[in-house]
């Protein structure tokens with residue numbers, strides 16, 4: 001079983017996790033299983049492989065060509081990390097048109113040989129067929145190792161998914177609580193449910209797998225870095241914003257409108273990692289970006 | 299006209315290409331190009347200050363904490379609040395851990411193969427081949443990376459995109475027994491570090507001819523100035539001419555006023571120069587050219603050796619590899635020292651949103667990182683501007699590459715691709731940061 005490690009527009013964080021796997025990494029390099037990985041080797045063309053791990057999003061034609069090349073050469077393609085699976089934080093750029101963004105940054109500059117930019121920010125499976133998804137920003141070492149162990153043994157590496165809440169070990173502070181609150185204004189009390197304490201915690205709508213790192217270990221609200229849970233993706237009546245606002249309103253005994261005016265950066269608070277995910281986008285009132293644009297560019 | 303294209307450049311962080319054009323009768327020109335502007339300054343617009351850190355963190359997975367804390371410090375400036383001293387200490391500890399980790403990655407994965415096997419086939423110059431001939435070297439270097447990750451995991455709550463820090467605070471401190479455990483881990487790793495440092499110095503000596511020739515271009519240096527020693531945070535920057543001449547101290551405010559940003563015709567990475575100095579180098583070379591010492595005994599001991607061999611100020615970019623390992627030694631000593639401090643004192647402030655503007659400067663592993671932030675009265679990001687190390691280094695690097703092309707010639711010399719890429723790797727450019 002040979003592996004390729006490919007990055008598109010990314011932060012390299014997912015590859016950093018790969019490099020941190022210690023003994024398991026040594027086993028992989030000891031068996032000489034990496035055939036293509038420009039981050040660590042001198043190859044320029046994708047070699048035929050059994051499994052390609054693709055990190056990042058497609059931002060321009062160059063990324064698209066690379067993604068297509070990978071699809072042709074790889075038996076199975078894995079969307080590695082939340083960027084590739086759901087657009088990730090970079091997906092927040094979808095609030096703006098690509099040419100508007102370029103104009104704001106570069107004025108009316110033009111470039112020699114610049115590849116054409118994408119019109120919309122979309123997850124990897126909008127461009128090529130993806131066989132497996134391993135979200136997480138980045139996925140934990142444990143998730144990545146278990147995934148690779150299964151995939152390299154030829155098994156189906158998919159796991160049962162629940163939500164971060166299902167892994168979270170906190171108790172209820174008893175509601176109502178003051179809020180909605182921000183961690184910068186009032187540091188949360190460790191061991192208490194953040195949502196019920198009045199913080200916008202995305203745990204109920206985020207897929208499990210990180211061991212509820214932020215709420216359980218750190219006493220911080222989940223920001224949703226593992227991406228939307230299966231329910232959030234599949235149930236057409238779930239919207240990340242509406243659902244979180246409803247829960248926060250209940251926890252703080254306030255009206256939905258009050259919560260909405262307190263959480264005054266809805267795009268970042270509710271969609272930090274999944275704004276570009278088409279399944280959710282279709283569901284937002286009025287369908288898509290004009291609405292979100294209004295939210296973001298208030 | 300002769301042309302040489304390397305696309306993509308391998309064993310660096312991110313995707314970039316190099317094109318060298320040599321017209322007759324004019325010196326060759328080198329263009330380092332990277333496309334795919336990521337838009338983070340605009341992505342952050344409208345974010346509440348509470349949500350800013352996790353956003354900017356995703357600019358770079360290897361330097362995430364530098365982005366987070368530079369943003370936090372700029373916001374603190376905008377709000378006129380000062381981080382409590384224990385929080386500052388925790389931040390410093392975490393920054394040293396990340397620098398340690400980042401240098402270990404760039405040395406092991408990107409540069410070591412060139413130094414170990416300078417003349418073998420490029421397809422063999424990588425971690426995997428090194429592992430097949432000498433497992434220990436790879437285990438040692440990646441073991442050091444893991445050590446940095448471990449400290450970061452404890453202090454930051456996570457090793458990639460840490461979650462512990464926010465503007466004005468941290469969610470938790472490092473309890474006493476953990477600090478002791480980390481210190482004994484650091485101590486255990488001492489031989490690894492000493493061995494690795496010896497190895498890198500030896501390799502560079504063995505490749506002395508190459509190291510003093512490739513990319514040895516005098517350039518002005520820009521870095522934060524510490525009290526007679528290298529620092530990662532601070533309120534004073536300095537810029538100095540190539541020969542240590544024309545030295546000038548600048549407050550962050552003055553520095554910002556003198557930066558000149560311009561578009562590049564072949565890249566989405568915007569260039570930044572310093573008025574009065576032109577293209578300026580940042581990173582490990584500049585930090586030591588400006589400050590002269592690390593300020594810890596082990597690192598300074600080794601530095602003397604380096605200075606006596608390579609002279610001072612240092613402009614040979616491959617010596618950067620030795621300085622990276624010295625910075626790791628320094629970070630190791632600092633982590634030891636900071637972990638000794640008892641966990642006493644507040645680690646968090648209450649931060650109330652208010653309108654304001656602020657800027658902060660940090661020394662990230664590959665050079666100066668600058669954040670300028672403006673907030674609305676509700677604490678939302680109204681404007682964000684950031685400058686990353688590659689934006690400074692790009693031109694100096696291109697000058698070095700053009701010089702190599704001129705001296706060696708781009709046609710008929712089989713080693714030219716290798717030499718050019720070695721020079722690029724010696725700057726450890728971070729493309730995702732450059733394209734932010």
Ligand code: SF4
Nearest residue numbers: 011013081082083137
């Ligand atoms: S998923 Fe997160 S860690 Fe992975 S490349 Fe994207 S931003 Fe980086």
Ligand code: SF4
Nearest residue numbers: 165168193194201203
């Ligand atoms: S803290 Fe967040 S993740 Fe944990 S139970 Fe409450 S809502 Fe769910």
Ligand code: SF4
Nearest residue numbers: 210214222223225226
């Ligand atoms: S708790 Fe949420 S934000 Fe934190 S690591 Fe898990 S999924 Fe990511």
